[in-house]
Amino acid sequence: xxxxxxxxYSVVGFTFALYIGIAIWARAGTTGEFxxxxxxxxxxxxxxxxxxxxxxxxxxxxxxxxxxxxxxGASVFLMGWTGGYVLLALLLAPYLRKFGKxxxxxxxxxxxxxxxARIVAVICLILASITYVIGQMKGIxxxxxxxxxxxxxxxxxxxxxxxxxxxxxxxxxxITYTQIAQYVVLxxxxxxxxxxxxxTLTGVPLPQIGLGAGYVEDGAQTGMTLLGKLxxxxxxxxxxxxxxxxxxxxxxxxxxxxxxxxxxxxxxxVIIRFFxxxxxxxxxxxxxxxxxxxxxxxxxxxxxGAMARLNLMDTIQVGPVGxxxxxxxxxxxxxxxxxxETTGLLVWEDKNDDGRIQYYNDENPEFAEQAESxxxxxxxMVSVDRDIMVLANPEIAGLPNWxxxxxxxxxxxxxxxxxxxxxxxxxSAISHDLLKGVxxxxxxxxxxxxxxxxxxxVAIIAAGYLGLNPPGFAAGTVAIAFGLAASSIFPALMMGxxxxxxxxxxxxxxxxxxxxxxxxxxFQHKGIFFIxxxxxxxxxMGMGPDWFFxxxxxxxxxxGALVNFVVAFxxxxxxxxxxxHIQHLVEDVRVPRGAGEATGH
Amino acid sequence: MTPENRAAYWKANVRLLVIxxxxxxIVSYGLGIILVExxxxxxxxxxxxxxxxxxxxxxxxxxxxxxxxxxxMNRLDKKFDVDE
Numbered sequence: 050x051x052x053x054x055x056x057x058y059s060v061v062g063f064t065f066a067l068y069i070g071i072a073i074w075a076r077a078g079t080t081g082e083f084x085x086x087x088x089x090x091x092x093x094x095x096x097x098x099x100x101x102x103x104x105x106x107x108x109x110x111x112x113x114x115x116x117x118x119x120x121x122g123a124s125v126f127l128m129g130w131t132g133g134y135v136l137l138a139l140l141l142a143p144y145l146r147k148f149g150k151x152x153x154x155x156x157x158x159x160x161x162x163x164x165x166a167r168i169v170a171v172i173c174l175i176l177a178s179i180t181y182v183i184g185q186m187k188g189i190x191x192x193x194x195x196x197x198x199x200x201x202x203x204x205x206x207x208x209x210x211x212x213x214x215x216x217x218x219x220x221x222x223x224i225t226y227t228q229i230a231q232y233v234v235l236x237x238x239x240x241x242x243x244x245x246x247x248x249t250l251t252g253v254p255l256p257q258i259g260l261g262a263g264y265v266e267d268g269a270q271t272g273m274t275l276l277g278k279l280x281x282x283x284x285x286x287x288x289x290x291x292x293x294x295x296x297x298x299x300x301x302x303x304x305x306x307x308x309x310x311x312x313x314x315x316x317x318x319v320i321i322r323f324f325x326x327x328x329x330x331x332x333x334x335x336x337x338x339x340x341x342x343x344x345x346x347x348x349x350x351x352x353x354g355a356m357a358r359l360n361l362m363d364t365i366q367v368g369p370v371g372x373x374x375x376x377x378x379x380x381x382x383x384x385x386x387x388x389x390e391t392t393g394l395l396v397w398e399d400k401n402d403d404g405r406i407q408y409y410n411d412e413n414p415e416f417a418e419q420a421e422s423x424x425x426x427x428x429x430m431v432s433v434d435r436d437i438m439v440l441a442n443p444e445i446a447g448l449p450n451w452x453x454x455x456x457x458x459x460x461x462x463x464x465x466x467x468x469x470x471x472x473x474x475x476x477s478a479i480s481h482d483l484l485k486g487v488x489x490x491x492x493x494x495x496x497x498x499x500x501x502x503x504x505x506x507v508a509i510i511a512a513g514y515l516g517l518n519p520p521g522f523a524a525g526t527v528a529i530a531f532g533l534a535a536s537s538i539f540p541a542l543m544m545g546x547x548x549x550x551x552x553x554x555x556x557x558x559x560x561x562x563x564x565x566x567x568x569x570x571x572f573q574h575k576g577i578f579f580i581x582x583x584x585x586x587x588x589x590m591g592m593g594p595d596w597f598f599x600x601x602x603x604x605x606x607x608x609g610a611l612v613n614f615v616v617a618f619x620x621x622x623x624x625x626x627x628x629x630h631i632q633h634l635v636e637d638v639r640v641p642r643g644a645g646e647a648t649g650h
Numbered sequence: 651m652t653p654e655n656r657a658a659y660w661k662a663n664v665r666l667l668v669i670x671x672x673x674x675x676i677v678s679y680g681l682g683i684i685l686v687e688x689x690x691x692x693x694x695x696x697x698x699x700x701x702x703x704x705x706x707x708x709x710x711x712x713x714x715x716x717x718x719x720x721x722x723m724n725r726l727d728k729k730f731d732v733d734e
Contacts, residue, residue: 116705121686124704128678131709135674138716139667143723257706261696274696292701293690303683328734333723337716344709351705547664639660640651640732 056454057196064234064458065211068227068465072215075223080498083220084151084477085324090225092331096338098225099322101232101466103130103313103339104346105181106188107526109235109463113442114435116354117361120289122296123354125604129309131340131347136314136539138336142323144546144638146332151324153317153474153538154482160545162631163553164487169560171478173537174317177530178471179515181318183523185468186516189461195392195440196457202517208465209513216469217505221325224469231462236345238459242443242452243349246356249446251275256352279355282362285370286409287416291355298599305604312531312606315539318467318474329641357438360445365408365430371423376405385444394434401426408433472512476504521579527603528571536563536609544617549635555621563613567605574602651732659730666722670715677703677711 050058077083090098108130116123148156154174158167186205193204215223240256247259252270264271264278271278279291296302313319322339323332364383368375379397389395397406401424410416411428440460443452480501485492492500515523522529537560544551544559574594577583586592595601600608626632637643681689686700694702727733 121701121704124682124701127705128682128708131712132674132678135670135712135715139670139719258695260706261694261702263696276697276701292698293687299683299686303679306678306683330720330724330727330734333716333720337713337720340709340713340716344713348706348709636656639663640656641727641734642732644734 053450053453054198056450057457060451060454060458061197061461064230064462067230068211069214071226071230072218072223075215075219075226077218077220077222077498080151080481080494080501082222083498083501084473084481085321086220086222086225088149088325088327090325090327092326092335093338094229095225095322095326095331095335096340097232097342098228098325099319099335099339100342100346101228101235101462102322102470103319103343103467104235104463105467106185106460106464108346108350109239109460110188110436110439113350113353113357114438116351117358117438118435119296120291120294120355122294122302125296125302125305125309127347127351129306130313131343132306133310133313134336134340134343136310137319137323138333138340141314141320141539141542141546142332142336143329143641145320145542146323146326147329147638147641147644149324149644151321152477152481153320153542154478155486156545157538157541157556158482158486160631160634161541161551161553161556162628163557166541166553166557166560167482167486169557170538170541171482173533173560173564174478175475177316177533178318178475179512180522180526180529182468182471182475182512183515183519184526185464185471186512187519187523188464189468190516192457192460192464205513205516208461208468209509212465212469212472213506213509216472216509217502220501220505221321221473224466224473225322225325227469228466231466232342234455234462235459235466236342238455238462239346239353239439240349242446242448242456243353243356245448245452246360246442246446247352250356250359256349256356260352260355275359276355279359279362282359282366286362286366287413287420288410291358297595297601297604300598301595301600301604304600304607308535308604308606308608308610309527309531311539311610312535315534315537315542316530317478317534317538318470320542321474321477322470329644353442354438357442357445361433361438362408364445365406371419376407379404379406382406383445385441388444389437389441394432394437395430396432398429398431400429406430468512472505472508475508476501479504479508521576521581525571525575525579528575528605531603532567532571532606532609533564535606536567536613540610540613540617544614546635546638548621549632550621550626551617552621552624552627554624555617555619558620559613559617562616563609566612567609570597570605570608571602651730655730659726659732662726662730663723666719666726670719674712674715678708682708 081087154167154170157170189208190201190205193199194201215227243256244254247256248254251259251262252265253259253262264273264275276292284290326332326335365377367377406429407425408430409428484500485497541556541560573585682704689700690698692699
């Protein structure tokens with residue numbers, strides 16, 4: 050075993066032991082504890098748990114890479130995945146907490162006095178959450194296979210086992226307290242390397258400030274800002290200017306950001322976290338605290354992305370662009386480069402047979418002539434996987450082995466905490482909404498708790514199975530999970546609170562219209578349930594790629610939400626208003642007093 | 651609580667929401683996307699300003715908005731005697 054292996058096994062082993070210890074301490078004895086942690090979680094603690102719940106393997110591992118290669122364009126993720134908390138705090142969380150029940154479909158079913166509405170919500174919830182959880186399962190398998198030298202399958206089984214212990218035993222209660230521990234692990238793992246790297250490149254320890262600071266080379270200020278330097282380095286090689294490159298168009302960025310914000314606010318596994326605090330007041334503050342803990346990572350990520358990109362470019366382009374010695378000799382490539390080549394995430398191909406690495410944008414026609422005059426025959430870095438940006442960051446920056454081990458534990462914490470939250474949302478929808486709500490209304494408390502645990506086990510096995518055999522739709526997390534949450538769940542919840550006259554037919558018609566429009570657009574581009582070959586774009590009828598005002602399918606949830614609102618308004622206007630007691634329910638949800646008495650059954 | 655009182659509380663709440671959501675819109679969509687190009691000609695701590703709003707400033711603003719909302723609603727709850 051190498052020194053790094055010992056560190057990795059110790060750090061990961063220690064964190065897993067901690068999670069199991071918490072699971073044994075926080076067992077659930079009632080359905081209230083199992084679904085909503087007995088509504089006794091402190092708002093700051095809930096904020097921390099929400100942050101871990103929210104920040105997935107994608108936030109931890111992939112986001113900085115997205116930023117590194119998309120520059121300004123990646124702002125859609127930064128704003129979209131944080132701005133949703135404003136909507137959640139102002140428009141949903143306090144009222145849903147006042148309503149005081151266990152699940153999101155339960156509110157939709159009660160408010161719209163309709164089992165159909167509840168079942169539509171359950172289907173959306175399960176589809177969105179399953180798509181999301183497969184990504185986490187894959188993240189766990191990949192982290193294990195890459196760093197702990199086990200097979201992907203073994204890694205996945207270990208991950209399933211750990212989640213099973215604390216989620217089955219403790220339900221929401223166990224999940225909450227392990228998520229708090231997982232947050233601490235993941236935020237340390239993310240920020241420590243970022244601080245070191247920021248210090249090396251700018252002399253400023255805070256990455257949030259360092260990203261704007263002056264660029265330091267060999268210990269001396271260069272008179273350029275880091276961003277200015279990065280802009281220059283990438284444009285010299287034909288890439289788009291980092292600080293101004295857009296994603297699609299400005300309109301696409303606008304709609305994309307809006308879709309992610311609305312989707313974030315409508316994701317059930319996040320919403321149910323706000324059912325765990327004692328009071329309405331706590332739900333409001335707790336959303337603020339959640340965003341504090343999320344912002345710690347999200348304001349660091351732009352620095353990690355930009356600095357990793359600069360490090361990568363500088364590693365390869367060692368001298369002036371176009372000069373003989375300007376490009377790194379393949380033989381001289383650093384250790385981390387070799388290591389990541391074996392995983393296939395970095396692939397080099399010597400196109401002009403000069404033994405040196407040329408990394409530039411060969412798809413830029415304006416740069417082609419210049420590249421040819423240097424004797425370059427195409428971009429030789431055929432594959433640079435974006436996930437490397439976070440995973441290899443400590444090695445690129447030459448940080449000690451314990452930091453690398455911590456990053457592994459952090460990635461696992463991010464994946465495990467999100468998986469557990471999603472699995473709880475799925476299992477409570479099955480045991481509480483389907484079983485108790487629809488099929489067996491007379492089920493006893495004890496049996497429902499047992500049913501909750503069994504559905505949790507089934508959900509974990511299903512998620513594990515899908516992680517081993519990922520279906521096509523697993524790749525569509527943003528399109529499916531955020532699309533469904535934005536186009537169905539968020540509008541239904543918001544109208545339920547803010548429009549007293551919204552009725553069952555309006556809400557159901559709106560949800561179905563929103564889902565249909567969104568999924569049609571996504572499937573049209575990416576295939577029906579992402580099955581290759583089933584795309585049905587029709588360029589001859591004006592329906593080519595991104596035909597709807599240049600909006601990409603991942604960004605379409607906001608359009609679906611708009612359709613949902615419009616259809617719901619029209620249908621509700623021509624059908625009977627909701628009965629008296631429902632209007633009273635809405636009035637009651639709007640005032641905080643009495644939240645303590647409202648209970649789950 | 652009288653129906654009038656209830657309506658007044660709700661109206662005050664919605665008014666606060668609208669103001670805060672307008673700011674939410676301006677800091678992200680306004681300054682981070684729509685006006686990003688002109689703002690980028692201004693520098694803030696080494697950042698082009700529009701870029702800063704899109705990748706840093708909007709997130710800080712979101713945070714502040716939620717805490718302002720929570721504090722203002724606390725006061726409103728007490729004023730209308732609907733606090734817990």
